[in-house]
Amino acid sequence: MAKSKKSRKKSKGMFRRAFIGIPGFSKLFEGSPKKNVSFLISGESGSGKTIFSLQTLYNAAKLGHKCLYVSLEESSEKLISYMHEFGWNPDPLIKKGLLKIVKIDPFKVAQSIERSYHELVRDKYMPGLEHIQKLLEADPKIEIVVIDSISVVEAIFLSKKELYRLHLQQLFDFFEKNNITLFVISESGVSPSEYAPRGVEEFLADIVILMYNIRQGDARTSAIEVFKARGMKHLKRIVPMRIESNGISIYPNLKVFSEKLIH
Numbered sequence: 001m002a003k004s005k006k007s008r009k010k011s012k013g014m015f016r017r018a019f020i021g022i023p024g025f026s027k028l029f030e031g032s033p034k035k036n037v038s039f040l041i042s043g044e045s046g047s048g049k050t051i052f053s054l055q056t057l058y059n060a061a062k063l064g065h066k067c068l069y070v071s072l073e074e075s076s077e078k079l080i081s082y083m084h085e086f087g088w089n090p091d092p093l094i095k096k097g098l099l100k101i102v103k104i105d106p107f108k109v110a111q112s113i114e115r116s117y118h119e120l121v122r123d124k125y126m127p128g129l130e131h132i133q134k135l136l137e138a139d140p141k142i143e144i145v146v147i148d149s150i151s152v153v154e155a156i157f158l159s160k161k162e163l164y165r166l167h168l169q170q171l172f173d174f175f176e177k178n179n180i181t182l183f184v185i186s187e188s189g190v191s192p193s194e195y196a197p198r199g200v201e202e203f204l205a206d207i208v209i210l211m212y213n214i215r216q217g218d219a220r221t222s223a224i225e226v227f228k229a230r231g232m233k234h235l236k237r238i239v240p241m242r243i244e245s246n247g248i249s250i251y252p253n254l255k256v257f258s259e260k261l262i263h
């Protein structure tokens with residue numbers, strides 16, 4: 001990656017722009033960090049992680065930032081039609097090369113990690129994610145990358161936790177060294193009352209965002225929380241979020257539920 005390292009300049013204000021794709025998101029933080037950071041977006045299925053990521057990339061790409069969406073689950077066609085559903089037309093952005101949506105087979109990632117188990121060489125290559133590395137080498141101007149979701153890889157390596165940990169460490173190191181904002185999506189079966197840090201992901205990411213699909217009686221409501229933000233002040237509260245026909249909006253000034261509804 002030596003070539004692309006050289007050509008990757010720190011883009012001032014870039015980080016702030018990664019924040020503005022979702023109305024209300026930046027209000028969860030006080031100020032903005034000075035460099036590109038890594039996010040972990042964790043939440044149960046259906047909590048809005050994919051919509052959050054697509055919306056963030058769509059808006060960043062519209063501002064001229066080159067973005068890459070790496071899907072390990074859904075096909076790129078499905079994600080593109082998902083974007084259209086919310087009124088975000090990715091086609092011109094894709095044509096201009098500002099947005100790339102690629103599907104990578106998680107089993108290929110797993111096989112590749114397996115092959116390189118005994119020869120993990122830090123800084124030289126990223127086992128398992130050479131596909132991403134190649135895409136980034138081909139386009140050194142890519143500034144934001146989403147990986148949706150890492151849980152697929154984790155599931156394949158259920159019995160090899162140490163290998164998974166090493167892999168993730170390399171992944172986060174790689175993006176930090178190359179000055180790329182990284183969003184790693186992780187599936188979890190969390191609910192606000194029982195969340196506890198569960199993996200190495202929480203330690204590696206600079207910012208950990210939790211997304212919830214909370215049950216209140218016979219209804220469900222969406223919510224979001226900044227669980228951790230390295231070196232930044234942030235709201236320490238679960239705040240309401242709505243998924244509507246034009247995407248996600250966050251309402252930091254509203255309450256999700258009254259205390260008596262928290263079990």
Ligand SMILES: Nc1ncnc2c1ncn2[C@@H]1O[C@H](COP(=O)(O)OP(=O)(O)O)[C@@H](O)[C@H]1O
Nearest residue numbers: 044045046047048049050051052085243244245
């Ligand atoms: N067009 C839409 N309008 C409003 N809400 C939607 C729409 N499409 C999906 N949703 C909501 O978003 C949820 C799925 O969000 P998604 O980002 O795919 O979840 P995750 O990636 O966390 O599994 C659905 O369960 C549904 O509640």
Ligand SMILES: [Mg+2]
Nearest residue numbers: 049050051148
């Ligand atoms: Mg998803």
